[in-house]
Amino acid sequence: MMTYAKSRPLLWRGFVVITLIAVIYHASLYLLCTTYIIETGASQDFLDKVGVIPTAPSTVFLGSIFSFLLLLGLIHLRQSLFEKSIYEEWLLFLEICLLLVTFSFLQGSYNGVILLVLLDIFQTYTDFYTARQRRYWVLFLILSFAMLLLSNSQILAMVVKLPTLEVYLSFLPTRYHMLTLFIKSFLYSFSVMIFIVNLILAIIYSVSETHKIEEELRMAEQANRELHSYLAISEKNAKDKERKRIAREIHDTLGHALTGISAGIDAVLVLIDLDPSRAKKQLKNISEVVREGIKDVRRSIEKLRPGALEGQSLQVALEKIIRDYEVLSDLEITLDYQWGAVDLEVTKEDIIFRVIQESLTNSLRHGHAHHVTIQMTSDEHYHLIIQDDGVGFETLQFGYGLTQMRERLAIIGAGVTFSNDKGFKTIVDIPKQKGEQL
Numbered sequence: 001m002m003t004y005a006k007s008r009p010l011l012w013r014g015f016v017v018i019t020l021i022a023v024i025y026h027a028s029l030y031l032l033c034t035t036y037i038i039e040t041g042a043s044q045d046f047l048d049k050v051g052v053i054p055t056a057p058s059t060v061f062l063g064s065i066f067s068f069l070l071l072l073g074l075i076h077l078r079q080s081l082f083e084k085s086i087y088e089e090w091l092l093f094l095e096i097c098l099l100l101v102t103f104s105f106l107q108g109s110y111n112g113v114i115l116l117v118l119l120d121i122f123q124t125y126t127d128f129y130t131a132r133q134r135r136y137w138v139l140f141l142i143l144s145f146a147m148l149l150l151s152n153s154q155i156l157a158m159v160v161k162l163p164t165l166e167v168y169l170s171f172l173p174t175r176y177h178m179l180t181l182f183i184k185s186f187l188y189s190f191s192v193m194i195f196i197v198n199l200i201l202a203i204i205y206s207v208s209e210t211h212k213i214e215e216e217l218r219m220a221e222q223a224n225r226e227l228h229s230y231l232a233i234s235e236k237n238a239k240d241k242e243r244k245r246i247a248r249e250i251h252d253t254l255g256h257a258l259t260g261i262s263a264g265i266d267a268v269l270v271l272i273d274l275d276p277s278r279a280k281k282q283l284k285n286i287s288e289v290v291r292e293g294i295k296d297v298r299r300s301i302e303k304l305r306p307g308a309l310e311g312q313s314l315q316v317a318l319e320k321i322i323r324d325y326e327v328l329s330d331l332e333i334t335l336d337y338q339w340g341a342v343d344l345e346v347t348k349e350d351i352i353f354r355v356i357q358e359s360l361t362n363s364l365r366h367g368h369a370h371h372v373t374i375q376m377t378s379d380e381h382y383h384l385i386i387q388d389d390g391v392g393f394e395t396l397q398f399g400y401g402l403t404q405m406r407e408r409l410a411i412i413g414a415g416v417t418f419s420n421d422k423g424f425k426t427i428v429d430i431p432k433q434k435g436e437q438l
């Protein structure tokens with residue numbers, strides 16, 4: 001987002017020009033008044049009146065203008081490098097130092113330079129990016145207003161022996177004295193007016209940007225809700241489509257087979273007393289239909305298997321899905337597989353794979369976890385422990401995923417418990433069957 005510091009209004013440039021003119025004007029007054037005092041032979045009266053040895057007017061003139069031009073260059077540099085430079089705080093400190101140098105060369109005669117730097121810092125940190133920057137801004141704000149109060153030349157003259165500009169101007173003829181004071185007051189008043197207008201514009205900009213951000217956040221939240229609704233509808237449509245596909249599979253395979261078997265058995269019941277040989281032949285045909293039906297059912301079940309388990313072991317399939325999750329997200333997954341080359345039946349293998357897959361999805365989507373540990377050990381039972389470092393839960397709500405997990409595990413006689421232990425923890429105990437040896 002474009003910050004106010006990088007889209008300065010035209011009034012800011014006008015403020016810079018007015019301040020530059022005022023600095024040149026005040027520095028020139030020291031030079032011109034000193035020249036006039038020397039030419040009129042009033043040097044001794046001047047020294048008696050100021051009570052101190054004044055700084056050389058050429059030093060005041062050149063030092064004020066040169067230090068102020070350096071200050072303007074530094075302001076431009078800091079604005080250009082804002083949010084990019086690691087030295088931004090040092091540049092800010094150097095800007096304040098140049099402010100003090102310029103103010104010192106002007107011998108406190110013009111404090112509009114303080115307003116310029118104050119406005120620059122205010123506009124730079126209009127968005128208040130960090131708490132640390134806010135502290136800097138508030139600190140500088142307090143110091144700046146304190147400097148404005150103390151920078152009055154008459155107040156300074158009471159504390160520090162300075163040849164005030166008013167002393168120089170008092171040696172001029174009355175008409176020139178009044179004219180120079182008028183121009184001096186006009187420049188300061190005009191700079192204060194532009195400062196106030198710039199300040200108001202900066203505040204208006206800040207409020208406007210805040211409203212824009214709030215509106216964008218509302219729009220993003222609405223888009224997020226619509227996206228969740230779309231995902232829910234898409235998921236429901238996918239489930240409906242899958243149900244229809246499974247229904248077609250059952251109808252086309254098991255349904256036809258059972259219909260044929262039922263008709264064949266009815267025929268056997270009729271033939272068993274009338275023609276036993278034909279009844280035996282019919283039973284043989286029924287047996288063939290049953291075998292074909294079993295093959296069709298197996299083929300349908302294989303289509304429902306996770307793709308990762310096709311033609312490879314459970315361990316290899318788990319390692320593959322873990323790699324996929326780690327590539328597609330910031331989730332770090334540790335697998336401790338101690339089941340060896342166990343020969344699990346297809347259904348049990350599929351269910352274990354789906355349980356782990358569902359747990360990883362929940363850890364990523366709902367738990368916002370960064371690390372998941374999967375521990376697979378064995379004694380009299382197979383033990384599966386899945387632990388993440390996510391947000392966990394206060395009251396466990398059983399949604400579709402957890403309900404499906406419990407129902408699937410119940411098919412193979414397994415138990416599952418969920419706990420809130422430094423994240424979400426899933427513990428599964430699976431009983432062993434004959435032939436499942438490690």
